[in-house]
Amino acid sequence: MDDSRFGLARTARLSGPLALDGGGSLAAIDIAYETYGTLAPDKSNAILICHALTGDQHVASAHPITGKPGWWSRMVGPGLPIDPDRHFIISTNVLGSCMGSSGPASLDPVTGLPYAMRFPVITIRDMVRAQALLLDHLGIARLEAVVGGSMGGMQALEWAATFPDRVEAVVGIATTARHSAQNIAFNEVGRQAIMADPNWRGGDYYATGQAPTAGLAVARMAAHITYLSEAGLTGKFGRRLQAREAKSFGFDADFQVESYLRHQGLAFTDRFDANSYLYITRAIDYFDLAEAHGGRLADAFRDTRTRFCIVSFDTDWLYPTPESRIIVHALNAAGAEASFVEISSPYGHDAFLLDTPELFRVVDGFLRAGESR
Amino acid sequence: MDDSRFGLARTARLSGPLALDGGGSLAAIDIAYETYGTLAPDKSNAILICHALTGDQHVASAHPITGKPGWWSRMVGPGLPIDPDRHFIISTNVLGSCMGSSGPASLDPVTGLPYAMRFPVITIRDMVRAQALLLDHLGIARLEAVVGGSMGGMQALEWAATFPDRVEAVVGIATTARHSAQNIAFNEVGRQAIMADPNWRGGDYYATGQAPTAGLAVARMAAHITYLSEAGLTGKFGRRLQAREAKSFGFDADFQVESYLRHQGLAFTDRFDANSYLYITRAIDYFDLAEAHGGRLADAFRDTRTRFCIVSFDTDWLYPTPESRIIVHALNAAGAEASFVEISSPYGHDAFLLDTPELFRVVDGFLRAGESR
Secondary structure (H helix, E strand, O other): OOHHHHOEEEEEEEEEEEEOOOOOEEEEEEEEEEEEOOOOOOOOOEEEEEOOOOOOOOOOOOOOOOOOOOOOOOOEOOOOOEOOOOOEEEEEOOOOOOOOOOOOOOEOOOOOOEOHHHOOOOOHHHHHHHHHHHHHHHOOOOEOEEEEEOHHHHHHHHHHHHOHHHEOEEEEEOOOOEOOHHHHHHHHHHHHHHHHOHHHHHHOOOOOOOOOHHHHHHHHHHHHHHHOOHHHHHHHOOOOEOOOOOOOOOOOOOEHHHHHHHHHHHHHHOOOOHHHHHHHHHHHHHOEOOHHHOOOHHHHHOOOOOEEEEEEEOOOOOOOHHHHHHHHHHHHHOOOEEEEEEEOOOOHHHHHHOOOHHHHHHHHHHHHHHHOO | OOHHHHOEEEEEEEEEEEEOOOOOEEEEEEEEEEEEOOOOOOOOOEEEEEOOOOOOOOOOOOOOOOOOOOOOOOOEOOOOOEOOOOOEEEEEOOOOOOOOOOOOOOEOOOOOOEOHHHOOOOOHHHHHHHHHHHHHHHOOOOEOEEEEEOHHHHHHHHHHHHOHHHEOEEEEEOOOOEOOHHHHHHHHHHHHHHHHOHHHHHHOOOOOOOOOHHHHHHHHHHHHHHHOOHHHHHHHOOOOEOOOOOOOOOOOOOEHHHHHHHHHHHHHHHHOOHHHHHHHHHHHHHOEOOHHHOOOHHHHHOOOOOEEEEEEEOOOOOOOHHHHHHHHHHHHHOOOEEEEEEEOOOOHHHHHHOOOHHHHHHHHHHHHHHHOO
16 A cells, blocks of 8 residues: 555745745745645646645644644545545645744744744735645646635635636635625634734744733634534534533533633644734735736636636535625636535534535545546 | 703612522622603603613713713604603613622622622623612612613513513513523633733732733624624625725734724723623523523513513624524413514614614504503
């Protein structure tokens, strides 16, 4: 059995300069990535997986800190829709993140100190440009598909808009072509929670031994609510109390949902950098694919030959189905080959990460249809 | 012209003990209140107004700190649905709050120091019991109506359940008979934001000169999002930038919605006590009207002769229309006289505070129907 089926972890130092949407540039960047499977001799079977806000390159390998299975180990693996026996799978940690790719926690080569808030503000397109540099490095001119959910879907759409000749197919799941006012508002709450933590110190906390974990935990808690559906929360927790008979009439976590949220917040701080959270949420808020194309989303896909598969979930209120419809209408207006499925799921936005058989069937069918041409 | 039409502010010291749902009691309590209008000789025209989480007794008088008009000055006033020319209007600051009624910022008579987190955890029913003590003090046996939105609606429903013989009519607007898991989750984020602020100091910040304003501001920001509809936020702000031409590629408030939220958070800390925020959100989370009645909501209203008017807003996602339907179904099952209206409004939960003419017509009609019997 080929080890590569189970993921090979590497970091590439990519010489720049990488010009950024914000006007600056990065002289050189690190991109941490994993690959699964083997690149076909004609290099036709490469699939790029793009992760969401707090995801990483460990798409189907155990997370090095938490030890948990890869975040998409239901989607990526032998016999699964994205299959290392068939595909050469590349999963990168996005620029700005904290799992090995260059980000605010990285050392600034000029000062030898962490960038912190001196790291340039980046965009989704900058993340995609960095991924393109990695593909150059790997000698891959063209992707069979770019696949992602949530912020990963934004990257997938951006790939089609920025590098239309390098992408045969895009799968965008539970995503949007631009962040809404409510989306921005939730991200801003998270940023303010981090910045309100005195341990944040304007971002220069790396040498203090005290990260702004309390603020980051609150940010995660607020965001986490948006990942779940109201009905899902009710089904999972309702008003059930913790393992005691009655209310405490105090401020401990009385309800199971409180305990769950506190745990989600705290656990997150073990594996994520607060400054990266600021930078990535900023990139997401800046995302507006139409904006760079005269305000007309269809023009982002003009003359595209990329095939698109757009998937939404009926209980996702972070990026609800109407956001997907806007994408599909633009694709239709651009004459693109596009399929769209709204999947019924109780799990809200998080459905793209969970056991959602219809999602797997849709992605499998869409990829196989392209491969059989 | 009678001055009382424009509000008379008072504070009543009510001798207890007030037995609390949590098992303890308060020896004596202060309840700050305002009255508008004149009590009829037969005392038949008293209307109690109940405020929401961060509201107060200044229902139709200028707020002493912000100078802004009363929070329901569109509903309460001469010629308005709740009219001091016709009604004797009582508006109290709830137990646990910070505008003159006893709460965590009040002095504990035993120690002479602020209660802080030694104030007992209270419930919506405790708030209502305190209001009943005030009515005793005012010599009012029976209310023409109890009217409230959001948490005010919870109090109104609780009045009907706890003191059925003292309430002729209840108007419950944009409210619920129990807090859902998602509702609890949002409140918990707010509490954690406050408690994560080092200035909170376990609640004992009153003597330090440094209140946990950063945490309280974050709590308010998170909650504020839930008061608005997604469509309302998009209509009001969309992705519009602040008064500059382009994105800053920094972390200042670039988008108008960010600036708005930051302002909402900061301004709130000028007028509200963080510990009160903890206590009142806890009371709301504990609210489950069915629970005290064997889990059957209809039993909370058994044999009631109170008339009910329940109003929801189609874009309210904090307490959406299905929550009102649950109340109405229970009222129907209890044989209560109940009317229900879902009003279409772009403003989400906040619609009950805003210029919503249909709401005013509904409340006016409902009150007049009772008065003409």
